[in-house]
Amino acid sequence: MNKKTLFLQGNEVCVEAALYAGLDFFAGYPITPSTEIVEHLASRLPQKGGCFIQMEDEIASMCAIIGASLTGMKAMTATSGPGFSLMQEAIGYAVMAEIPCVIVNVQRGGPSTGMPTSVSQGDVMQARWGTHGDHAIITLTASNHQDVFAMTVEAFNLAETYRTPVILLLDEVVGHMREKLLMPEPAEIPLIERLHTSVKEGTDYHPYLPREDGRLPMSDFGGVHRYNVTGLVHDMWGFPTNNPKIAHGLMRHIVDKIENRVSEITRVKEYFLDDAEGILLSYGSSARSALHVVKNRRKSGERLGLLELQTLWPFPAELVRERCAHAKYVLVVELNMGQILQEVKKAVDDPSKVFLANKVDGTFITPTDIRNVIRLILGKGV
Amino acid sequence: MERYRIIFSGSGGQGVIMASIILSEAAVLHEDLNAVQTQSYGPEARGGSTRADVIITDTDIHFPKVTQPNVLICLTQDSYNRFSGIIRPGGLLLTDSNFVKQERKVDARQVELGMYKAVMEKIGKPIVFNICMLGVLVGLTGLISAESVIKALETKFPAEFQETNRKALNIGLQLANSHK
Amino acid sequence: MAVRDYIRERFMPHIWCAGCGHGIVMNNLIRAIEVLGLKKNDIVMVSGIGCSARISGYLDFHTLHTLHGRALAFATGVKLGRPDLHIIVPMGDGDATAIGGNHFIHAARRNIDITAVIMNNHIYGMTGGQYSPLSVYGRMATTAPFGNIDQAFDIVGLAQSAGASFVARTTSYHATSMIKIFQKAITHKGFSVVEVLSQCPTYYGRKNRLGDAVEMMEFFKKNTTPLGSAAKEKNPDLIERGIFVQEDRPEYCAEYKKIIKKAMGEQ
Numbered sequence: 140m141n142k143k144t145l146f147l148q149g150n151e152v153c154v155e156a157a158l159y160a161g162l163d164f165f166a167g168y169p170i171t172p173s174t175e176i177v178e179h180l181a182s183r184l185p186q187k188g189g190c191f192i193q194m195e196d197e198i199a200s201m202c203a204i205i206g207a208s209l210t211g212m213k214a215m216t217a218t219s220g221p222g223f224s225l226m227q228e229a230i231g232y233a234v235m236a237e238i239p240c241v242i243v244n245v246q247r248g249g250p251s252t253g254m255p256t257s258v259s260q261g262d263v264m265q266a267r268w269g270t271h272g273d274h275a276i277i278t279l280t281a282s283n284h285q286d287v288f289a290m291t292v293e294a295f296n297l298a299e300t301y302r303t304p305v306i307l308l309l310d311e312v313v314g315h316m317r318e319k320l321l322m323p324e325p326a327e328i329p330l331i332e333r334l335h336t337s338v339k340e341g342t343d344y345h346p347y348l349p350r351e352d353g354r355l356p357m358s359d360f361g362g363v364h365r366y367n368v369t370g371l372v373h374d375m376w377g378f379p380t381n382n383p384k385i386a387h388g389l390m391r392h393i394v395d396k397i398e399n400r401v402s403e404i405t406r407v408k409e410y411f412l413d414d415a416e417g418i419l420l421s422y423g424s425s426a427r428s429a430l431h432v433v434k435n436r437r438k439s440g441e442r443l444g445l446l447e448l449q450t451l452w453p454f455p456a457e458l459v460r461e462r463c464a465h466a467k468y469v470l471v472v473e474l475n476m477g478q479i480l481q482e483v484k485k486a487v488d489d490p491s492k493v494f495l496a497n498k499v500d501g502t503f504i505t506p507t508d509i510r511n512v513i514r515l516i517l518g519k520g521v
Numbered sequence: 522m523e524r525y526r527i528i529f530s531g532s533g534g535q536g537v538i539m540a541s542i543i544l545s546e547a548a549v550l551h552e553d554l555n556a557v558q559t560q561s562y563g564p565e566a567r568g569g570s571t572r573a574d575v576i577i578t579d580t581d582i583h584f585p586k587v588t589q590p591n592v593l594i595c596l597t598q599d600s601y602n603r604f605s606g607i608i609r610p611g612g613l614l615l616t617d618s619n620f621v622k623q624e625r626k627v628d629a630r631q632v633e634l635g636m637y638k639a640v641m642e643k644i645g646k647p648i649v650f651n652i653c654m655l656g657v658l659v660g661l662t663g664l665i666s667a668e669s670v671i672k673a674l675e676t677k678f679p680a681e682f683q684e685t686n687r688k689a690l691n692i693g694l695q696l697a698n699s700h701k
Numbered sequence: 702m703a704v705r706d707y708i709r710e711r712f713m714p715h716i717w718c719a720g721c722g723h724g725i726v727m728n729n730l731i732r733a734i735e736v737l738g739l740k741k742n743d744i745v746m747v748s749g750i751g752c753s754a755r756i757s758g759y760l761d762f763h764t765l766h767t768l769h770g771r772a773l774a775f776a777t778g779v780k781l782g783r784p785d786l787h788i789i790v791p792m793g794d795g796d797a798t799a800i801g802g803n804h805f806i807h808a809a810r811r812n813i814d815i816t817a818v819i820m821n822n823h824i825y826g827m828t829g830g831q832y833s834p835l836s837v838y839g840r841m842a843t844t845a846p847f848g849n850i851d852q853a854f855d856i857v858g859l860a861q862s863a864g865a866s867f868v869a870r871t872t873s874y875h876a877t878s879m880i881k882i883f884q885k886a887i888t889h890k891g892f893s894v895v896e897v898l899s900q901c902p903t904y905y906g907r908k909n910r911l912g913d914a915v916e917m918m919e920f921f922k923k924n925t926t927p928l929g930s931a932a933k934e935k936n937p938d939l940i941e942r943g944i945f946v947q948e949d950r951p952e953y954c955a956e957y958k959k960i961i962k963k964a965m966g967e968q
Binding site: 163164166182185186188190192194195196198199200202203204205206207208209210211212214228229232360361362363365366367368369370371376378379 | 709711712741742743745747757758761762763764765766767768771774775776777778779780781782783785786803804807957960961963964965
């Protein structure tokens with residue numbers, strides 16, 4: 140064992156990964172089941188000279204990380220269901236003003252106060268469409284601690300690359316579960332740092348004029364370039380405008396910079412897909428139960444495979460269509476009423492072969508639950 | 522190795538969850554095994570019934586919960602009544618004779634030991650009851666070594682608790698020995 | 702530097718109605734900054750939504766025009782990111798005391814080094830004249846067609862009890878003292894609140910038959926008095942202006958620096 144082995148809760152892994160990624164600033168408000176993130180950062184962040192603040196609510200937390208990000212800091216907040224709802228307006232602001240930041244939502248049972256200590260994956264669509272208005276968003280998820288680490292770092296990297304808020308959707312099972320983590324060595328996972336403008340003092344800097352490659356170099360508040368940041372539709376200077384041409388250009392830019400790069404943003408894991416007749420498609424903690432089923436049934440010769448999504452948004456529709464093209468059936472395993480199911484149905488050539496194995500009662504979906512649905516699909520009965 | 526699927530059950534304050542963390546951490550950090558630990562959250566942990574699941578093995582663990590334990594530990598009558606029916610045939614059912622009366626026969630090795638009584642007589646501190654229980658568990662199963670448990674205890678608790686912890690663990694190991 | 706050098710002419714003309722008090726506030730803010738000799742690069746202006754919030758865009762500082770009510774939360778992030786910068790937050794009735802009321806009392810409680818300038822015109826101007834938490838009891842507004850039955854907040858009392866270490870009140874009539882108060886507020890180490898009674902002749906004035914802008918400013922002249930004056934004893938209805946609180950108390954960013962020291966020492 141060369142690497143440092145740790146035995147941690149998923150929420151603690153998220154903290155370690157955020158620090159690895161270079162987190163400078165955290166603002167949050169405690170809420171189950173994400174509280175361990177807030178608690179651990181309260182001690183870990185000042186230890187490396189970073190800033191931790193417990194704000195008066197989740198709205199303020201989200202706003203504070205945007206403010207901190209504008210001074211050049213890597214910033215993050217963490218919450219669960221109700222807190223995620225409160226953050227939505229400011230998430231939209233970060234989309235519009237193109238502010239890099241990371242929002243962790245450790246999902247719990249909803250709607251409303253729901254089941255605070257129970258598992259759910261009910262916020263998938265809220266991550267996509269929670270804030271008002273047309274927009275694009277990046278959302279990542281993970282099913283085990285090694286991947287929680289990798290996806291947390293990835294969230295920071297993508298936030299910096301695309302100047303956008305990135306949502307990391309964990310869930311109660313992954314967040315609270317304790318499991319092994321092999322701590323990556325420094326520099327083992329590449330980090331993407333903020334792209335700063337090369338424009339010198341005295342020369343006009345256009346904070347919202349994308350380069351050829353779509354990226355927007357930033358200038359930190361307090362630096363030599365003074366500019367305006369607003370949630371209003373704005374021109375290349377950051378000044379508000381109602382000019383339809385500029386408004387259209389801005390809308391296209393904030394959507395296209397993400398939707399045109401689906402393949403670059405997509406992270407998936409594939410298990411036994413090559414000859415799979417039945418494909419389970421899952422993500423987050425429920426992918427663990429799905430993988431359990433796949434590996435077990437493979438032992439008895441059943442040709443099952445698993446497509447595990449780590450990027451939920453932008454939805455990798457082309458990849459899903461292609462991987463599922465030859466399957467006799469696709470079974471989406473998720474802890475909600477079928478939020479990713481609908482996306483899969485839209486993506487595949489034959490939506491009638493897509494089924495749902497789910498659970499929405501706060502308990503975790505078991506391999507038996509999934510096997511029963513497979514038997515029903517195959518006409519074998521439970 | 523055999524896959525251990527363990528349920529620790531009892532009431533809040535008995536240290537059931539802490540015991541599950543120490544055991545799984547010892548397995549991962551000091552025996553190079555794989556382990557996953559989950560627990561019931563909410564008000565239960567502060568006084569009501571409480572449960573922690575641990576899976577320990579040398580291969581991958583995907584599904585993290587225990588549906589049928591091959592080791593079941595019940596430290597209250599209520600948890601015994603609730604869970605004794607789900608034990609795997611041939612498994613180990615461990616209870617404390619101070620809190621639980623095993624009323625029926627199950628297809629498992631049924632062990633009733635006076636762990637709480639021994640701890641109170643020899644140490645006088647109910648807080649290390651769970652450590653004693655861990656001593657019995659590793660003594661009866663040989664799942665991991667007592668040394669690994671001690672190493673985990675050393676990293677989890679301040680130095681001034683180590684002697685009492687070790688004492689409690691040894692009481693458990695002796696109880697297990699005398700039962701063999 | 703000339704006053705004009707602080708203004709982004711690209712943004713002109715401004716959106717304020719003729720006679721609005723907010724221009725006087727902006728003018729005096731610039732003059733206070735000029736007297737203090739602060740560098741434009743060292744100032745961040747963070748604002749929310751409303752007529753008052755537009756000040757940020759008009760001025761050549763680092764400017765952050767945010768969400769309704771949330772300016773102080775954004776400003777808290779900016780300040781903690783760069784404690785060396787001066788943060789000024791122009792706010793209106795809603796930003797400070799309605800949707801943003803919670804952030805206001807918590808920023809005051811933390812005593813974080815931010816200057817909040819609250820332009821109290823007793824009404825929501827941008828949306829067209831609805832009553833606000835600062836509307837006087839009995840006054841008319843588009844959403845109070847039978848008279849306002851809400852009681853108004855006293856900003857000075859609210860800021861003081863929430864923990865702000867600098868609290869002052871002035872009016873758009875008292876321009877020269879406003880400049881001095883702004884200077885003190887900006888240089889004060891801690892959360893500073895300046896309430897400026899400002900006229901909205903378009904909505905508050907018209908709805909309540911208070912006359913034009915000049916008459917409304919005359920009202921501020923006649924109905925306010927310096928803090929602790931004899932006039933107040935004779936006429937308790939007079940509104941006091943001046944500096945109510947100016948205390949040296951632990952500032953949040955300075956306190957946080959100590960936390961970092963402790964945390965690093967304990968490692």
